[in-house]
Amino acid sequence: MAELIVFWVFAPLAVASGIAMLLQRNAVYSALFLVVNFFALAVFFLMLGAEFLFAVQIIVYAGAIMVLFLFVIMLLGVDREERLVEPIRWQRPLGIFLGVGITAEIFAAVRAGVGFAAKAPGGFALVNQGGNAQAIAKVLFTDYFLPFEITSILLIVAAVAAMVLAHRRRGAVSGPPPAGPARPQPDREAEVAG
Amino acid sequence: MIPAPHLDFLPLLPELIVAGVAVALLVGGALVGRPSQTVLLLLTLAGLIAAAAASAYLWNWDGPGRVLGEMIQADRLAVVSRMILLGVGAFGALYGHHYFARTGVARMEFYPLLLLAVSGMTLLVASADLIVVFLALEILSLALYILVALSFRMASAEASMKYFLLGAFSSAFFLYGLAMAYGAAGTTKIDGIALALSGRTGSQPLALAAVGLLLIGFGFKVSVVPFHMWTPDVYQGAPTSVTAFMAAGTKVAAFTALIRVLDVSFQPLTWDWRPAVWALAAASMVLGSLLAIAQTDLKRLLGYSSIAHAGFILTGLIATDGAGIAAVTFYLVAYSVTVLGAFGTVMLASGGIRERTSFDSFRGLAGRSPMLAGLLTLFLLSLAGIPPTVGFIAKAGVFGSAIRAGFWPLALIGVLASVVGAFFYLRVIVLMYMEEPQAELEPEGAALPGAALALAAGLTLVLGVFPQIILPVLEKAAILRW
Numbered sequence: 001m002a003e004l005i006v007f008w009v010f011a012p013l014a015v016a017s018g019i020a021m022l023l024q025r026n027a028v029y030s031a032l033f034l035v036v037n038f039f040a041l042a043v044f045f046l047m048l049g050a051e052f053l054f055a056v057q058i059i060v061y062a063g064a065i066m067v068l069f070l071f072v073i074m075l076l077g078v079d080r081e082e083r084l085v086e087p088i089r090w091q092r093p094l095g096i097f098l099g100v101g102i103t104a105e106i107f108a109a110v111r112a113g114v115g116f117a118a119k120a121p122g123g124f125a126l127v128n129q130g131g132n133a134q135a136i137a138k139v140l141f142t143d144y145f146l147p148f149e150i151t152s153i154l155l156i157v158a159a160v161a162a163m164v165l166a167h168r169r170r171g172a173v174s175g176p177p178p179a180g181p182a183r184p185q186p187d188r189e190a191e192v193a194g
Numbered sequence: 195m196i197p198a199p200h201l202d203f204l205p206l207l208p209e210l211i212v213a214g215v216a217v218a219l220l221v222g223g224a225l226v227g228r229p230s231q232t233v234l235l236l237l238t239l240a241g242l243i244a245a246a247a248a249s250a251y252l253w254n255w256d257g258p259g260r261v262l263g264e265m266i267q268a269d270r271l272a273v274v275s276r277m278i279l280l281g282v283g284a285f286g287a288l289y290g291h292h293y294f295a296r297t298g299v300a301r302m303e304f305y306p307l308l309l310l311a312v313s314g315m316t317l318l319v320a321s322a323d324l325i326v327v328f329l330a331l332e333i334l335s336l337a338l339y340i341l342v343a344l345s346f347r348m349a350s351a352e353a354s355m356k357y358f359l360l361g362a363f364s365s366a367f368f369l370y371g372l373a374m375a376y377g378a379a380g381t382t383k384i385d386g387i388a389l390a391l392s393g394r395t396g397s398q399p400l401a402l403a404a405v406g407l408l409l410i411g412f413g414f415k416v417s418v419v420p421f422h423m424w425t426p427d428v429y430q431g432a433p434t435s436v437t438a439f440m441a442a443g444t445k446v447a448a449f450t451a452l453i454r455v456l457d458v459s460f461q462p463l464t465w466d467w468r469p470a471v472w473a474l475a476a477a478s479m480v481l482g483s484l485l486a487i488a489q490t491d492l493k494r495l496l497g498y499s500s501i502a503h504a505g506f507i508l509t510g511l512i513a514t515d516g517a518g519i520a521a522v523t524f525y526l527v528a529y530s531v532t533v534l535g536a537f538g539t540v541m542l543a544s545g546g547i548r549e550r551t552s553f554d555s556f557r558g559l560a561g562r563s564p565m566l567a568g569l570l571t572l573f574l575l576s577l578a579g580i581p582p583t584v585g586f587i588a589k590a591g592v593f594g595s596a597i598r599a600g601f602w603p604l605a606l607i608g609v610l611a612s613v614v615g616a617f618f619y620l621r622v623i624v625l626m627y628m629e630e631p632q633a634e635l636e637p638e639g640a641a642l643p644g645a646a647l648a649l650a651a652g653l654t655l656v657l658g659v660f661p662q663i664i665l666p667v668l669e670k671a672a673i674l675r676w
Contacts (some may be wrong), residue, residue: 024491025238115444134196137196141196142196142197142199142263143263144263144264145197145199145201145262145263145323146206146262146263146265146326147265147323147325147326147329150317150326150329150330150333151329152332153310153313153314154212154329154332154333154336156216156217156220156310157307157310157314157333157336157337157340158336160220160303160306160307160340161307161336161337161339161340162306163303163341164301164303164340164344165343166338
C-alpha cells in the first residue's frame with residue numbers, strides 16, 4: 001500500500017518534470033527540471049530494492065553530471081540566443097514518429113517480458129541477501145575486478161584527451177605552424193583563454 | 195566479508211608495462227616541465243620493447259588458459275597479435291617523433307596517448323570477455339580520436355570530429371550487440387556464449403541480433419563497406435604519422451578480436467553469420483577498389499585501399515579452421531608492414547606537416563628522390579599483391595583458405611578486385627617515374643624514420659620470399675582453445 005502511494009506521488013512527478021524539461025526555452029530551467037526528474041527516478045530505484053543505484057543516481061547524476069551541465073551552460077552564456085529554426089525540415093516529423101515508435105516498442109517489450117511491476121522480481125531478493133550494495137561490491141571486486149580497473153585507464157585517456165584539446169600550453173608551442181591557417185596565433189589565443 | 199579473488203597478473207604484464215610507462219611519462223612530463231622529445235621517444239620505445247619481451251615470455255605460459263576472473267585470454271594468438279601491435283606502436287612512435295618534432299607543435303602528450311592506444315589494442319586481442327573487448331575498444335578509440343586531432347591543420351580537427359561521432363555511433367551498436375548476446379546466452383564470456391548457444395535448435399533471434407550488431411560495431415573499426423564512410427576522410431585529415439599507426443593497429447587489434455567473437459562465441463551459428471560476412475567482404479573488396487580509382491590524393495587512395503584490404507581479410511575469416519586463422523594473422527602482419535612503410539614514405543615525400551599528398555606532388559618523384567620513389571613502389575606493389583612481395587603471399591593465403599572452405603566465388607571476386615587494385619597502384623608508380631615533376635617539393639631524408647622504412651621494406655621482401663620464417667609460429671598461434 002505504502003509503495004503504491006509513493007509510486008503515484010513520484011510517477012506523475014517524473015513524467016511532468018520530463019515534459020517540463022523539454023518545454024522550457026531557458027536552458028538553466030531545463031537543467032533544473034532534469035534534476036527533479038533524476039530525483040524522482042532515484043525513488044523508483046529505492047522502491048525496487050536497488051539501494052545502490054538510488055544513491056548513485058543522486059550522487060552521480062543529480063550531483064556531478066547536472067552540475068557539469070549547468071557549468072557548461074553558464075560557460076557558454078546563459079542569455080545566448082539560440083536559433084530555433086530547424087535547418088532540416090523533415091527532422092521534426094521524423095523525430096515524433098521515431099519517438100512514438102520507440103515508446104510503443106518499449107511498452108511491448110516490457111509487457112511481453114517481465115510485465116509491469118511495483119516490486120522487484122523474485123530472484124532479486126535472493127541476490128540481494130545481505131544488502132544490495134554488498135551484493136554489487138561482491139561482483140564488482142571479484143568477477144568484474146579487471147573491467148573495473150580497466151575503466152580507470154579509460155578515464156585517464158579521457159582526462160588526457162580533454163586536456164590536450166582544451167589546454168594549449170605556451171611552452172608547447174614554439175611558433176606558428178608552417179602551413180594551415182586554422183589557428184594562426186595559438187600562443188596568443190591560449191593567453192586570452194587563460 | 196568478501197573472499198579475495200585469486201589474481202594472476204602475469205598474462206596481463208604487457209598491458210601493465212605499456213600503460214604504466216604511459217602514466218609515468220604523463221606524470222614525469224608534468225614534473226619536468228618541457229621534456230626533450232628524444233628522451234620521450236627513447237622511453238616509449240623502451241616500454242614497448244619491455245612489453246614485447248613480457249609477451250614473448252607468455253608464449254610458453256602453462257598456467258590456466260584464462261585468468262583474472264576469466265577476463266584475459268593467455269593463449270598464443272594473443273602473444274602473436276601483441277607482438278605485431280607493439281611493433282606497430284614502435285613505428286608510430288618513430289614516425290610521430292619525426293613528424294611532430296620539426297613542426298613546432300610537438301606535444302609531449304603524443305607519446306603517452308600512443309602508448310595508451312597500444313595498451314587498448316593489446317588488451318583487445320587478449321580479452322576473453324565481451325565487456326573487456328568493449329572497454330579495450332573504447333580505450334584505443336578515445337586515444338586515436340585525440341591523436342588524429344594532434345595537428346594544427348583544420349583538416350585534422352575535422353577528421354577527428356568525424357571519427358569521434360561515427361565511432362561513438364559504432365560503440366552504441368557494439369554495446370547493443372553485447373546486451374543482446376547477454377540476453378541470448380546469459381553470459382558475456384566469449385567461450386561461455388558458445389557453450390550456451392551450442393546444442394540449441396530452432397531459431398535464435400536474440401543471438402542472431404547479437405552477432406549482427408557486433409559485426410556492425412567491428413565493421414566500423416576495421417572499415418568494411420557499408421561502414422567505411424569515415425575512412426578516407428580520417429586517413430587524409432590525420433597527421434600522416436598517426437594515419438600509419440591507426441591504419442595498421444586498429445586492423446590488427448579489431449580483426450583478432452573479431453576472430454575470437456566469430457570463431458569461438460558464435461561458432462554454433464557459423465552457418466548464419468557466414469552469408470553476412472560474405473556480403474561484407476565482397477562489398478568491401480569491390481567498392482574499395484572501384485572507389486580508389488577515382489582518387490587524386492595518395493592518402494585518400496590508401497584509405498580506400500584499406501577498405502578493400504579489410505574485405506580481403508574478411509575473406510580469410512570466413513574459413514573458420516586453424517589454417518584460415520593463420521592466413522588472417524599472416525595477412526595482418528603483411529598489411530601492417532606494408533601500410534606502415536607506405537604511409538612512412540608518404541610522410542617523408544610530402545613535406546611532413548605540409549601534407550602535400552595530392553598526386554601532383556608525387557609527379558616525377560623518382561627524379562627528385564629515387565630512394566623514396568623506389569620504396570613507395572615496393573610498398574604499392576605489396577599492397578597490390580604482386581610477387582615477390584609479402585602482399586602476394588598474404589593474398590594467396592586468404593583466398594586459398596576461402597576456396598578450401600568452399601567459397602570460391604568470394605575468392606574469385608577477391609582476385610578480380612585485386613586486378614582492379616593493381617591498376618590504381620600502378621598508376622601512382624607511373625606517375626612517379628614517367629612524368630615530369632610539377633611541384634617543387636624537397637623530400638626530406640631523416641635517419642630514424644629512414645631506418646624504420648628500411649626495416650619495413652626489408653620485411654616486405656624477406657617475408658615475401660621466405661614466408662616460412664613466421665608461418666609455423668602463426669600456425670601454432672592459430673589454435674583457439676576453449
